[in-house]
Amino acid sequence: xxxxxxxxxxxxxxxxxxxxxxxxxxxxxxxxxxxxxxxxxxxxxxxxxxxxxxxxxxxxxxxxxxxxxxxxxxxxxxxxxxxxxxxxxxxxxxxxxxxxxxxxxxxxxxxxxxxxx
Amino acid sequence: xxxxxxxxxxxxxxxxxxxxxxxxxxxxxxxxxxxxxxxxxxxxxxxxxxxxxxxxxxxxxxxxxxxxxxxxxxxxxxxxxxxxxxxxxxxxxxxxxxxxxxxxxxxxxxxxxxxxxxxxxxxxxxxxxxxxxxxxxxxxxxxxxxxxxxx
Amino acid sequence: xxxxxxxxxxxxxxxxxxxxxxxxxxxxxxxxxxxxxxxxxxxxxxxxxxxxxxxxxxxxxxxxxxxxxxxxxxxxxxxxxxxxxxxxxxxxxxxxxxxxxxxxxxxxxxxxxxxxxxxxxxxxxxxxxxxxxxxxxxxxxxxxxxxxxxxxxxxxxxxxxxxxxxxxxxxxxxxxxxxxxx
Numbered sequence: 001x002x003x004x005x006x007x008x009x010x011x012x013x014x015x016x017x018x019x020x021x022x023x024x025x026x027x028x029x030x031x032x033x034x035x036x037x038x039x040x041x042x043x044x045x046x047x048x049x050x051x052x053x054x055x056x057x058x059x060x061x062x063x064x065x066x067x068x069x070x071x072x073x074x075x076x077x078x079x080x081x082x083x084x085x086x087x088x089x090x091x092x093x094x095x096x097x098x099x100x101x102x103x104x105x106x107x108x109x110x111x112x113x114x115x116x117x
Numbered sequence: 118x119x120x121x122x123x124x125x126x127x128x129x130x131x132x133x134x135x136x137x138x139x140x141x142x143x144x145x146x147x148x149x150x151x152x153x154x155x156x157x158x159x160x161x162x163x164x165x166x167x168x169x170x171x172x173x174x175x176x177x178x179x180x181x182x183x184x185x186x187x188x189x190x191x192x193x194x195x196x197x198x199x200x201x202x203x204x205x206x207x208x209x210x211x212x213x214x215x216x217x218x219x220x221x222x223x224x225x226x227x228x229x230x231x232x233x234x235x236x237x238x239x240x241x242x243x244x245x246x247x248x249x250x251x252x253x254x255x256x257x258x259x260x261x262x263x264x265x266x267x268x
Numbered sequence: 269x270x271x272x273x274x275x276x277x278x279x280x281x282x283x284x285x286x287x288x289x290x291x292x293x294x295x296x297x298x299x300x301x302x303x304x305x306x307x308x309x310x311x312x313x314x315x316x317x318x319x320x321x322x323x324x325x326x327x328x329x330x331x332x333x334x335x336x337x338x339x340x341x342x343x344x345x346x347x348x349x350x351x352x353x354x355x356x357x358x359x360x361x362x363x364x365x366x367x368x369x370x371x372x373x374x375x376x377x378x379x380x381x382x383x384x385x386x387x388x389x390x391x392x393x394x395x396x397x398x399x400x401x402x403x404x405x406x407x408x409x410x411x412x413x414x415x416x417x418x419x420x421x422x423x424x425x426x427x428x429x430x431x432x433x434x435x436x437x438x439x440x441x442x443x444x445x446x447x448x449x450x
Contacts, residue, residue, distance in 0.1 A: 003378035004369075006269075009276040011368040013283055015361040020287045023354035028292050028337055032299050035329065036283050039306050042322075046313050052380030056314045057403035058156065059395060061227040067391035070403065071314045074387035077407040079318050081419040084160050084246060087325045088426035091253045094336045095430045098257065110350065148320070153400040156316035158408065164324040171331060195427065199420060206417065216413040221399055232400035238409045238416075245420055249427045250328060256434045257335055 006047050014040035027097045027107045034093065038086045042079045049075040126176050134176040141169040145247075152239040153232040159242030166243065167250040174258070182255075191252035198244030205234050205241065272312055279305045296333045300326060317404045 017040060020033025049072035057073035059065055097107065104112050149162030174182035209217030224231035279302045286298035303326030310319035377383050390411060391403050400406040408416055 003380070004372040004376070006272060006276065006379050007372050007376065008365070008368060009273070009280065011365060013276075013280055015364050016280065016283045016287060018364070019354075019357035019361055022357035022360065023350055024287070025350060026292070028333075029287060029295065031333070032286050032295055035299055036286070036302060039279075039302060042318075043306060043309065046310055046315050046318060047379065048376070049315070049382055050313045050380060051382050051384075054314055056156070056316050057391060058316075059226070059401040059403070061401075067388070070391045072382045072384050072387050073390050073403040073407055076315045076318050076404045077412060078415070079315075080158070080160055080321055080404065080408060081415060083318070083321050083325050084164070085419055085422050085426075087164075087250070087329055088253075088423050090329055091250075091257075091332055092426050092429050092433070094332055095253075095257065095433045098336055099433050153402055153405045155402065157320055158317060158402075158405050161317070161321040161324055164321070164328055168324065168328060171328070175331075195424070199424060202417070202420060206413065216410070218398060218410055224399070226395050226399050227401050232398055232406070233410075235398065235400050235405060235409045238413070239405070242409075242416065242420070246423065249423055252427055253430050254328075254332065254335075256430055257332065 007044065010040055010044045010047060013043070025108050025110055027100065027109055030109070031090065031093045031097060035086070035090055038082075042082055042086075045075040045079050045082075048072075130176050134172055138169050138172050141172065142166060145169060145243075149239055149243045150229065150236065153235045154227065154229070159239040160246055162239070163243035163246030164250060166247040167254070170251050171254050174254070186251065188252060188255045191248045191255065194248035195245055195252065198241045198246075198248065201241035202238060202245065205238055209234075269312075272309060275305050275309050275312070279309075292337045293334065296330060296337060299333070300330045303329070317402070 014037050017033045017035075017037030020036065021030055024030055024033065051069075051071045053069075054071040055065060055069050057070045057076065100112065101107055106112065145162045145165035145168075147162075148157035148165060149159060152158035152162065170182055170186055173185065206216045209215055209219055212219040218233040218235070220233035223233060226232070230236075282298045282301035282305065286295045286302065289295050289298065304323065307319050307323040307326065310316075310322055390407050394400060394403045394406045398406040398410045400410070
């Protein structure tokens with residue numbers, strides 16, 4: 001089971017983020033939960049790509065590097081775009097939170113529901 | 118105290134920012150231009166350039182960074198990056214397909230001028246990402262000032 | 269790979285602190301710990317491109333989150349939790365860990381031995397096909413440039429969304445119109 005241990009720890013990190021989204025009242029804490037879950041997913045993809053004893057996927061002019069010894073470059077490319085999208089969506093969530101604070105005067109999700117209408 | 122020191126943070130922060138902000142900007146340009154040779158690329162370099170402007174804004178207050186890069190021009194630069202990226206993709210249609218690397222055998226691998234349209238695409242992406250992030254940052258800050266004036 | 273486990277433990281501890289601490293500013297700083305630890309892990313896993321992007325994006329995210337929390341008086345209060353949501357969260361956590369064990373031991377290849385049936389094409393052909401020595405860049409901007417186009421679209425949409433949510437000009441114009449009508 002030791003060979004799957006990093007995946008399991010990564011799942012625990014994801015579950016912490018989901019727990020924050022489901023259970024917290026404060027909207028900033030919910031945003032932090034989204035951010036943590038997103039980090040866990042990115043980490044999982046890069047963990048899958050790792051090859052034991054592998055090299056980074058970059059060729060060099062002065063050194064002969066065999067393509068067989070490289071780690072998998074495809075998940076790296078996908079994660080690279082996913083990180084920037086994550087920042088943009090986090091900024092959007094922050095903008096929504098600031099607007100909600102301006103309208104209701106609180107970050108508490110349950111009190112927002114009471115004040116509606 | 119001159120008028121410049123009235124807004125923003127203390128003199129220590131401003132002096133250090135004056136020394137380092139150009140270096141951060143140059144590092145971002147380096148990361149973008151060498152994206153096809155070394156780690157980095159348009160995403161990381163664009164965010165670094167946006168961070169250099171954020172540094173200016175946080176240290177000196179909004180009026181100085183608005184002189185360098187205003188909120189209206191962030192939209193223009195972002196749209197320019199998007200149009201440049203799409204134009205590179207569409208020019209490829211003439212040579213073989215969408216996103217065809219039509220400049221490809223243009224230099225030895227490992228040189229700065231190589232890899233066809235990939236460096237140009239890196240520049241387009243960096244314009245888009247950097248201007249977009251700095252626009253978001255400016256928007257969040259301007260609204261905060263608007264709220265504090267209302268109170 | 270003992271340092272990987274140490275950093276993962278640090279990230280889990282940082283995540284728990286970020287979620288359970290009362291002060292919102294401390295929570296944001298704890299999320300910064302998680303992101304920077306993630307950046308170092310990317311470097312250990314031989315992904316330098318992703319590590320550079322992660323560290324830079326983390327700094328920008330922490331700046332934006334601190335901007336959202338710093339000047340508000342509520343930074344020190346209202347951190348309760350919903351009991352029903354907490355119960356559902358714990359049930360979900362248990363089910364997810366069980367499913368993860370089952371899936372990882374049956375379907376996924378072990379850590380350190382990736383399945384490279386398709387993606388071994390990219391390192392083999394990157395130099396002759398695109399001329400870029402950085403294989404990740406050649407995948408992003410040549411082989412899979414459609415993904416990057418989609419990413420640019422999503423980023424554009426997010427920026428437009430932020431500008432729309434945060435705008436203050438439209439309301440003023442409506443008020444002026446109402447005043448003129450009256």
